[in-house]
Amino acid sequence: DQQVKQNSPSLSVQEGRISILNCDYTNSMFDYFLWYKKYPAEGPTFLISISSIKDKNEDGRFTVFLNKSAKHLSLHIVPSQPGDSAVYFCAASGNSGYALNFGKGTSLLVTP
Amino acid sequence: KAGVTQTPRYLIKTRGQQVTLSCSPISGHRSVSWYQQTPGQGLQFLFEYFSETQRNKGNFPGRFSGRQFSNSRSEMNVSTLELGDSALYLCASSWSNRANTGELFFGEGSRLTVL
Numbered sequence: 001d002q003q004v005k006q007n008s009p010s011l012s013v014q015e016g017r018i019s020i021l022n023c024d025y026t027n028s029m030f031d032y033f034l035w036y037k038k039y040p041a042e043g044p045t046f047l048i049s050i051s052s053i054k055d056k057n058e059d060g061r062f063t064v065f066l067n068k069s070a071k072h073l074s075l076h077i078v079p080s081q082p083g084d085s086a087v088y089f090c091a092a093s094g095n096s097g098y099a100l101n102f103g104k105g106t107s108l109l110v111t112p
Numbered sequence: 113k114a115g116v117t118q119t120p121r122y123l124i125k126t127r128g129q130q131v132t133l134s135c136s137p138i139s140g141h142r143s144v145s146w147y148q149q150t151p152g153q154g155l156q157f158l159f160e161y162f163s164e165t166q167r168n169k170g171n172f173p174g175r176f177s178g179r180q181f182s183n184s185r186s187e188m189n190v191s192t193l194e195l196g197d198s199a200l201y202l203c204a205s206s207w208s209n210r211a212n213t214g215e216l217f218f219g220e221g222s223r224l225t226v227l
Contacts (some may be wrong), residue, residue: 002154036218043116043202043218044155089155098168099145100216104154 003027004092006103013110019077021106023090026071030092034100035064035075038087047088048075080110114138116205116219124225130191133222137184137205144186145216146178149200158201161186190224198226 005024013019023033031052036044050057050064050073057064063076077084087107091100117136125131137144146158157170161180178188184205190197200221 006154041220043204043220045218046216091155098160098162099157099170100147100155101157102147102155104152 002104003030004090004101004103006088006090006106008106009104010107010109013080013108015082015110015112016079019075019080019084019108019110021075021077021088021090021108023073023075023103024071025073025092025101027092027094027101028071029094030101032093033064033066033073034091034093035062036089036091036102038089038105044089077108080108082110082112084108085110116203116217118201118203118219118222120222121220122223122225124227125193126227127193127195129193130189131193131224132187132189133201133203133224135186135188135203135205135219137186137203138207138217141205141207141217142184143206143208144180144184145204145206146186146188147202147204148172149202149221150198155202158188193226195226198224200224 003026034049035047037047038044048059048062050066066073087105089105090103119134143162145160147155149155159169159178164180175191180186200223202221204216204218206216
């Protein structure tokens with residue numbers, strides 16, 4: 001049972017525009033959310049996170065928004081760059097914090 | 113410092129065989145987690161070890177097992193391989209005893225193909 005869902009398998013955006021990647025979750029016990037980026041032939045790398053006590057966290061071009069009532073979070077990349085082309089995974093963690101529940105990923109393509 | 117090292121990077125096995133994958137965490141990291149990545153399911157948590165103790169296990173059959181050594185290196189084993197076990201197996205290490213700190217460093221993975 002997929003508790004973290006990324007319903008868009010792929011997204012294509014022009015360079016300089018905003019990329020918005022969405023993620024939904026079903027488990028209300030999740031209290032920490034993370035985004036990871038993965039290039040081919042590499043392991044995922046941590047991008048940005050947000051605690052459930054916040055609704056926004058910003059780091060440079062990357063901003064994550066959390067809407068707890070809707071059990072929805074999104075990652076905004078502004079402006080998008082060709083080097084951002086990768087697979088982005090949304091992940092969530094609950095009380096134990098020992099395991100991350102990942103979505104299936106969204107493949108972002110930023111075109112020049 | 114050196115990142116998370118996984119060996120072997122690629123391997124091919126046949127149904128019914130068993131396989132052992134190895135993971136060397138970043139020096140000083142005591143937590144090691146394993147994830148399975150498949151196209152259909154994304155990344156799924158297998159298990160996590162901290163100081164040689166398995167603290168959490170994902171929803172995988174008993175054919176999947178692991179262990180951690182005193183130097184924090186970890187191995188996972190899959191017995192009686194099935195075609196569906198073909199996947200990228202990712203190891204991640206952390207200094208923290210909680211995965212949700214974000215400081216989870218992944219290796220490049222071991223790609224297993226079962227024929």
